[in-house]
Amino acid sequence: xxxxxxxxxxxxxxxxxxxxxxxxxxxxxxxxxxxxxxxxxxxxxxxxxxxxxxxxxxxxxxxxxxxxxxxxxxxxxxxxxxxxxxxxxxxxxxxxxxxxxxxxxxxxxxxxxxxxxxxxxxxxxxxxxxxxxxxxxxxxxxxxxxxxxxxxxxxxxxxxxxxxxxxxxxxxxxxxxxxxxxxxxxxxxxxxxxxxxxxxxxxxxxxxxxxxxxxxxxxxxxxxxxxxxxxxxxxxxxxxxxxxxxxxxxxxxxxxxxxxxxxxxxxxxxxxxxxxxxxxxxxxxxxxxxxxxxxxxxxxxxxxxxxxxxxxxxxxxxxxxxxxxxxxxxxxxxxxxxxxxxxxxxxxxxxxxxxxxxxxxxxxxxxxxxxxxxxxxxxxxxxxxxxxxxxxxxxxxxxxxxxxxxxxxxxxxxxxxxxxxxxxxxxxxx
Amino acid sequence: xxxxxxxxxxxxxxxxxxxxxxxxxxxxxxxxxxxxxxxxxxxxxxxxxxxxxxxxxxxxxxxxxxxxxxxxxxxxxxxxxxxxxxxxxxxxxxxxxxxxxxxxxxxxxxxxxxxxxxxxxxxxxxxxxxxxxxxxxxxxxxxxxxxxxxxxxxxxxxxxxxxxxxxxxxxxxxxxxxxxxxxxxxxxxxxxxxxxxxxxxxxxxxxxxxxxxxxxxxxxxxxxxxxxxxxxxxxxxxxxxxxxxxxxxxxxxxxxxxxxxxxxxxxxxxxxxxxxxxxxxxxxxxxxxxxxxxxxxxxxxxxxxxxxxxxxxxxxxxxxxxxxxxxxxxxxxxxxxxxxxxxxxxxxxxxxxxxxxxxxxxxxxxxxxxxxxxxxxxxxxxxxxxxxxxxxxxxxxxxxxxxxxxxxxxxxxxxxxxxxxxxxxxxxxx
Numbered sequence: 031x032x033x034x035x036x037x038x039x040x041x042x043x044x045x046x047x048x049x050x051x052x053x054x055x056x057x058x059x060x061x062x063x064x065x066x067x068x069x070x071x072x073x074x075x076x077x078x079x080x081x082x083x084x085x086x087x088x089x090x091x092x093x094x095x096x097x098x099x100x101x102x103x104x105x106x107x108x109x110x111x112x113x114x115x116x117x118x119x120x121x122x123x124x125x126x127x128x129x130x131x132x133x134x135x136x137x138x139x140x141x142x143x144x145x146x147x148x149x150x151x152x153x154x155x156x157x158x159x160x161x162x163x164x165x166x167x168x169x170x171x172x173x174x175x176x177x178x179x180x181x182x183x184x185x186x187x188x189x190x191x192x193x194x195x196x197x198x199x200x201x202x203x204x205x206x207x208x209x210x211x212x213x214x215x216x217x218x219x220x221x222x223x224x225x226x227x228x229x230x231x232x233x234x235x236x237x238x239x240x241x242x243x244x245x246x247x248x249x250x251x252x253x254x255x256x257x258x259x260x261x262x263x264x265x266x267x268x269x270x271x272x273x274x275x276x277x278x279x280x281x282x283x284x285x286x287x288x289x290x291x292x293x294x295x296x297x298x299x300x301x302x303x304x305x306x307x308x309x310x311x312x313x314x315x316x317x318x319x320x321x322x323x324x325x326x327x328x329x330x331x332x333x334x335x336x337x338x339x340x341x342x343x344x345x346x347x348x349x350x351x352x353x354x355x356x357x358x359x360x361x362x363x364x365x366x367x368x369x370x371x372x373x374x375x376x377x378x379x380x381x382x383x384x385x386x387x388x389x390x391x392x393x394x395x396x397x398x399x400x401x402x403x404x405x406x407x408x409x410x411x412x413x414x415x416x417x418x419x420x421x422x423x424x425x426x427x428x429x430x431x432x433x434x435x436x437x438x439x440x441x442x443x444x445x446x447x448x449x450x451x452x453x454x455x456x457x458x459x460x
Numbered sequence: 461x462x463x464x465x466x467x468x469x470x471x472x473x474x475x476x477x478x479x480x481x482x483x484x485x486x487x488x489x490x491x492x493x494x495x496x497x498x499x500x501x502x503x504x505x506x507x508x509x510x511x512x513x514x515x516x517x518x519x520x521x522x523x524x525x526x527x528x529x530x531x532x533x534x535x536x537x538x539x540x541x542x543x544x545x546x547x548x549x550x551x552x553x554x555x556x557x558x559x560x561x562x563x564x565x566x567x568x569x570x571x572x573x574x575x576x577x578x579x580x581x582x583x584x585x586x587x588x589x590x591x592x593x594x595x596x597x598x599x600x601x602x603x604x605x606x607x608x609x610x611x612x613x614x615x616x617x618x619x620x621x622x623x624x625x626x627x628x629x630x631x632x633x634x635x636x637x638x639x640x641x642x643x644x645x646x647x648x649x650x651x652x653x654x655x656x657x658x659x660x661x662x663x664x665x666x667x668x669x670x671x672x673x674x675x676x677x678x679x680x681x682x683x684x685x686x687x688x689x690x691x692x693x694x695x696x697x698x699x700x701x702x703x704x705x706x707x708x709x710x711x712x713x714x715x716x717x718x719x720x721x722x723x724x725x726x727x728x729x730x731x732x733x734x735x736x737x738x739x740x741x742x743x744x745x746x747x748x749x750x751x752x753x754x755x756x757x758x759x760x761x762x763x764x765x766x767x768x769x770x771x772x773x774x775x776x777x778x779x780x781x782x783x784x785x786x787x788x789x790x791x792x793x794x795x796x797x798x799x800x801x802x803x804x805x806x807x808x809x810x811x812x813x814x815x816x817x818x819x820x821x822x823x824x825x826x827x828x829x830x831x832x833x834x835x836x837x838x839x840x841x842x843x844x845x846x847x848x849x850x851x852x853x854x855x856x857x858x859x860x861x862x863x864x865x866x867x868x869x870x871x872x873x874x875x876x877x878x879x880x881x882x883x884x885x886x887x888x889x890x
Contacts, residue, residue, distance in 0.1 A: 181492055
């Protein structure tokens with residue numbers, strides 16, 4: 031930092047979040063200086079294409095294509111990484127940290143895969159690595175988990191942490207449209223990518239769940255540890271059945287202490303949430319994290335989970351924090367990370383909703399319920415609806431083991447007169 | 461701190477929160493040590509009555525009646541104040557801070573009145589004064605406002621920050637009972653005090669609003685600056701009318717930048733919230749703070765706003781933070797506080813719901829609407845309901861100035877054939 035308390039910031043990447051960050055710093059610099067005594071200035075911005083038209087005001091010579099030059103520049107105090115992806119972001123962040131520069135990043139893919147390695151480099155070099163924007167966009171989640179709830183025995187966190195899928199499910203629920211129509215609308219509005227796989231198949235939420243698990247439980251969890259199912263097989267009929275029974279269908283990330291030994295459960299899948307649960311009213315592209323703690327009870331954090339400005343707000347909060355720490359010669363300790371066993375999905379249990387389309391013939395219900403009984407999956411509620419020559423059977427089970435339910439489904443699929451085994455939905459939060 | 465990284469804690473007060481804190485430290489000490497390297501130990505606890513039976517495990521000689529001895533004890537590293545009230549808490553906290561001991565407090569009354577004086581003492585002596593539990597019990601609010609949102613242009617915060625009144629209003633809404641009956645139930649359940657004035661007349665929410673305004677806007681706001689109206693005049697009929705029109709009645713704290721000059725609006729009053737607003741689904745004794753920011757959009761923080769364990773969880777989060785800072789020889793900077801003008805309630809504006817019981821006579825509606833027109837209060841919607849010889853008139857205004865609405869009400873009360881001017885409800889969040 032310079033004598034005048036100017037904090038010279040280098041920004042890697044000038045996409046959606048990067049450009050919004052530069053705008054926000056310019057807009058807020060006076061007020062931040064008044065409240066903290068620090069003057070934030072964006073001095074270098076690395077971009078891939080120098081000639082592209084940008085909607086940000088930057089001083090002459092601010093733009094560069096040389097990302098490496100920024101992270102080793104002695105006239106840069108602090109680095110913001112908003113390139114995304116694992117390489118070269120990892121290399122750049124590691125170099126910046128080793129040069130004593132605090133780093134603020136929004137890069138969930140990076141953190142969900144090699145985060146712990148980078149946290150350790152940050153601690154070794156006594157500088158901050160902050161990443162509020164990596165999960166839940168502008169919603170303060172990481173800081174409350176890392177700091178406010180550090181003493182709290184957190185049992186479970188249930189999150190709606192992907193805005194694209196929540197938008198699609200909201201449309202399907204409120205307008206009764208099928209998945210493909212809701213997806214097309216989300217794509218038109220820019221909520222979904224042209225290739226929506228990362229969002230709709232749960233990869234994005236899985237990466238964020240790994241970061242949350244690592245922060246909440248102090249245990250190394252990587253994206254590859256997270257079981258995930260997406261929403262592309264959910265039908266309007268599944269949602270209508272759930273709704274009639276008093277539930278809303280959401281794509282949930284579930285992060286929990288699976289037992290007293292410290293085993294962790296972390297998974298992403300569609301689920302039925304009771305309509306009175308606070309997560310049920312999280313609509314459209316909003317995100318929320320519901321936390322169940324032994325002392326604090328239930329908490330929920332809610333807001334915009336994506337978007338340039340919301341994410342830039344989270345980045346700026348981190349930048350101010352890192353700059354204040356830098357000015358005091360200190361940094362936030364992330365702590366040590368153990369490696370806890372991850373409980374496989376097969377060993378988890380839940381209540382399940384199972385929908386079957388069957389021929390409307392004598393003896394079918396008897397045969398079907400026999401399969402449940404053979405696998406010791408106990409039925410809590412059942413209903414049958416006639417559809418011409420078919421009947422639709424809907425079952426809700428008592429709490430049952432995942433492996434047993436999967437075995438039940440496999441056997442049901444092979445059963446005579448069973449035409450279709452519909453979307454499996456787990457009941458969460460009742 | 462001792463060589464073994466033991467943090468020796470002195471606790472002032474062993475009521476609901478104090479006892480829960482001691483229990484929680486004992487339960488969590490191992491895990492906290494594993495994650496932070498610090499061993500928390502409660503060494504002294506000051507109580508008024510040494511012989512009272514307590515539900516906490518304490519070492520011999522831990523209890524004392526001498527509060528002053530704790531805050532000057534060289535063998536105490538950190539002080540937790542959960543006595544409440546202004547004196548002697550102020551004197552004790554100031555002494556502890558001046559002795560270089562960080563202080564964690566849950567004392568809203570103290571902070572809402574003399575907080576800034578204490579923040580300055582803390583900054584001067586380079587130690588932490590943390591107070592997450594003072595507003596919203598276990599919900600992380602103060603830390604996100606102080607840190608995560610430090611760069612965010614916050615326009616407005618709307619909070620349900622008193623659990624007692626939210627419980628009463630929830631009962632009135634969902635069971636249709638009158639205020640007195642709902643209050644009696646809240647008292648029976650321990651949600652309301654025998655003398656409920658501080659809660660139901662808005663004093664408690666007003667003190668919390670002052671703390672939130674100070675943190676969000678970096679401006680000295682004290683409890684006496686906060687206009688407050690309570691819920692004791694709300695009737696089941698008011699709630700039913702609001703509900704029919706698509707609103708839920710909540711006691712809200714509204715904290716906003718009133719204009720571009722930095723004037724602040726801060727007030728507590730009952731209001732009608734649209735049924736789809738996230739605050740509308742905050743039921744029973746839960747609290748929530750809804751934040752509207754220029755960059756981040758809408759955020760909401762939700763959870764248990766009171767209770768021993770939730771508040772103890774917040775105190776413990778602060779204690780760990782202060783202990784880590786102490787071990788690193790640093791502290792959180794609270795920042796400087798200016799004094800911004802507080803906009804008087806008369807100069808605010810909102811949409812209003814006004815209910816009048818009038819004689820069912822020709823010309824009454826004409827006379828009533830004339831009074832609105834004289835004061836330039838424009839009516840957005842009106843309805844009339846017959847009640848034997850009376851009629852009930854319900855008006856919703858367009859956005860109108862408070863002083864004009866109050867002048868309208870005064871004149872309506874004196875109008876012939878107007879029997880009763882019912883609860884005034886402002887519409888917030890539409």
